[in-house]
Amino acid sequence: MSSGVNFWAAGNNRVKSASSPTPAIVEAPQKLKSDTMSQQKKGLVLRSMKNGTANGDTNGPSTPASTPNGRKTDWADEEEDSEFLAQFTKDPRITTLETTIVLKDERVKELEATVVTKNLRVAELEAAVQDRDHRICNLEADSDDKEVRIGKLEEANHEQFLQVQEFLRDVAKKDERITVLEHELSQKAAIILDLESKSNSDSQASTNCKEVAIVEKAKTDNSIATKTPETESVQDHKEVEVERAISDTSVSDSFEIVEAYKPEETTKESPGGVTEKVASSIDTSSETSPAKANSPTHYVTKDTLKVVPPAPKPKTLTFPIDFSKYAKKPAAPPATAQPQSPPPMDSRNGHTTPWGRSAKQARVKTDAKPTFNPSADIRQMSLMERAKYANGPEVAVKLGGIEVMTIPKYLLMQCSVKALVYFEANPDATSWDFPAGYMDADAAKVCLTWMDEMTFQGRVYSINLSAMPNHDKKNLHICRAARVMGLNNTYVGHFTKQLCDRIRNHEVSYEFMDMVCELVYPENDPIFDCLANNLVNQVKVSAIKDMTSLEKLMAKHATLKGKMSHIEQMMAKRMRKAGGSREDSQYGGSKERRGGGGNRGGHGGSGAPSKALSLFSRSR
Incomplete structure (x- = not known):
């Protein structure tokens, strides 16, 4: 360039x-x-x-x-x-990014500090959890010890319960003995009152007879001079009557005769100038006081002589007990204690004991042997027919080797099918034994007492269950005892109706269901069957609100779970059968309907859906 x-x-x-x-x-x-x-x-x-x-x-x-x-x-x-x-100046984006990096670095440092704090907190919580685990282990050990202790206490309580039952039986026997003694005492009191009344009347008659004899003797002395044959005969007749009255009076040896008070002898001249001396002394024993023997002589005349009223009644021995309410009038024969009608059932244990008598005293055993028909209701029989079942030997019903109660053998064979089979196979048996814990002793005694009283009570009644929810366990124990002993359904059918009505009306809790499952008697328990059917129906229509509690109940009781599964299978089978019958109806009807079953509309027959559903909705 x-x-x-x-x-x-x-x-x-x-x-x-x-x-x-x-x-x-x-x-x-x-x-x-x-x-x-x-x-x-x-x-x-x-x-x-x-x-x-x-x-x-x-x-x-x-x-x-x-x-x-x-x-x-x-x-x-x-x-x-x-x-x-x-070209040498910084871009604003770079500046912004650098500022952002600085802020991010600070945030990272803060997060790292937070992480360190959290790690320390986690370490503290882990230490606390370990402490709680140790505490839980200690509590579990204590709980196991308490359970062992509870088991021992339950055994001791059971033994004491059996002892208390024995004491109660002894008390009942002593009460019967006291009743017998009171009856004998009342009879003796009536006899004593009768003897007292007779002795009082005899003492008054003897005193009056002696006074009349004195008067008659004075009259005869005064009329000696003027006596004629007619007057002599009349006087002799009076004297004979007086002597006969004296000889006829009999005085009890248990009481002393008290003589009436005698007036002093007075002297008076007769109109004819003849002075007569009348000795009005009565023969007494040698223990008479000398003052009375040396008393001066007194003279009386016919005009001044009078009959003195009888002396007051002498004192008699009295007893601290007022026997007047135990006896009737003295003229009537000795009264016997009349038994009262039996009171209503006691709500405590359902036992009825008539006042003043016991079952064994009221029954009169004979040699007659009744006929056995467990299907017959003993409550429909007359008193004479029911009394026959009290004849024969008595057997003891034992629970785990402990005697619950003794009862006539014939009565037990009439009311229980199981007892009839057992004693026919073992005619020499003197007891009927059940394993320990197989049923409740009090519940068994309620049933046995009811059977025993049917042989002597004038009226008949049934065992009634309490309607209070807090007595549910006691009611279920009575139901199980009746099933175990094989009582006829006639006697316990109202048990099933009362409890099944509550189940169908949804008036029971899961605690009641748990007790039903615990006390179930697999051989024959319609209450358990009703509960299982009702639960299956509710599950099918989604009517159960607390499904978790039901699952827990089924997990706890495998019997209930198996029963419900069986019912569901049967329902499904019947529904399939009902569906097949409807398909056959499209082609002219099923074989059963062609055989005459069902109605014209095609809804009858054994495969109808309505009957299949109603089979499991009702209790058996």
Whole structure:
């Protein structure tokens, strides 16, 4: 290049702006030749510069240099200079990114500090969890110890319960003995009152007879002078009657006869001038006091003689017990205690004991042997027919070797099919044994007591279950005891109706369902069957609100789960059969319907869906 303008023009093509996406490499200017350099040196003129300007002006515009040929030279274009300088300034995006990097670095540091804090917190929580694990292990060990202790206490409680049952039986026997003694005491009290009344009447009769004898004797003495044969016969007849009355009186040896008070003897002259002495003394024992024997003689006349009223009743022995309420009138024969009608059933254990008598005392055993028909209801029989089942030997019902109660053998064979089969196979057996825990002792005693009272009670009744929810467990125990002993369904059918109605009306809780499953008797338990059918129907129509509790109940009791599965299979089978019957009806009906079953509309027969559903909705 020969000039500066050409140089800058050539450089302008190689220098790129900083805003280009890929910066270009700036090439260095080529070296000038020697002759060109010499020409430039000749054309250059040096001038003094002030404040960076070539013409010496302070703030004025620069004067372009002149070339040797007289032309003005422009060393740099302002726009090119600004573009060149712009290449060395920072892009705002870079500045923003650098600021963002700084902020991110600070955020990373904060997060690292947070992570360190979290790690420390996690370590603390792990230590706390380990402490809790140790605590849980200790509590589990304590719980196991408590369970072992509870088991021992339950065994001890069972033993004490059996002892209490024995004590209760002893108390019942003693109560019966007390009742017998009270009855005997009341009879003896009536006899004593009767004897007292007789002794009182005899003592009064003897006193009056002696007084009459004295008066008659005085009259005979006064009328000796004027006595005629007629008067003698009359007087003799009176004397005979008096003596007969005295001889007829009988006094009890247990009481002492007290003589009536006698008036003193007085003296008075008779109208005829004859003075008579009447001795009104009565024969007494040798223990009479001397003062009475030496008393002066008194004389009385017929006019002054009178009959003194009987002396007051002497004191008699009295007892601290008032026997008047135990006896009837003295004239009637000795009264016997009349038994009262049996009171209603006690709500505590369903046992009825009539006041004043016991079952064994009221029954009168004979040699008659009744006929056994367990399907017959004993409550429909008369009292004489029911009393026959009390004849024969008595057997003991035992639970785990402990005697629960003794009961007539014939009665047990009539009310229980199982007992009939057992005693027919073992006629010499004296007890009927059940394993321990097979049923509740109190519940079994309720059933046995009811059977025992049917042989002597004038009225008949049934065992009633309590309607209170807090007695559900006791009711279920009674149901299980009745099923275990094989009582006829006639006697316990109302149990099933009462509890199944509650199940169908959704008035039972899962606790009640759990008790039903625990006390189930697999051989014959319609209450358990009703519960399983009801749950299957509710599951089918999605009517169960708490499905989790039902799943827990099924997981706890495999019997309930198996029963529900069996019912579902039977329902599916019957539904398939019902569907097949409907398909056959399109081609003229099934074989069963052609055989005469079903109605004209095609909805009858054994495969009808309505009957298949109702089979499992009702309890068995």
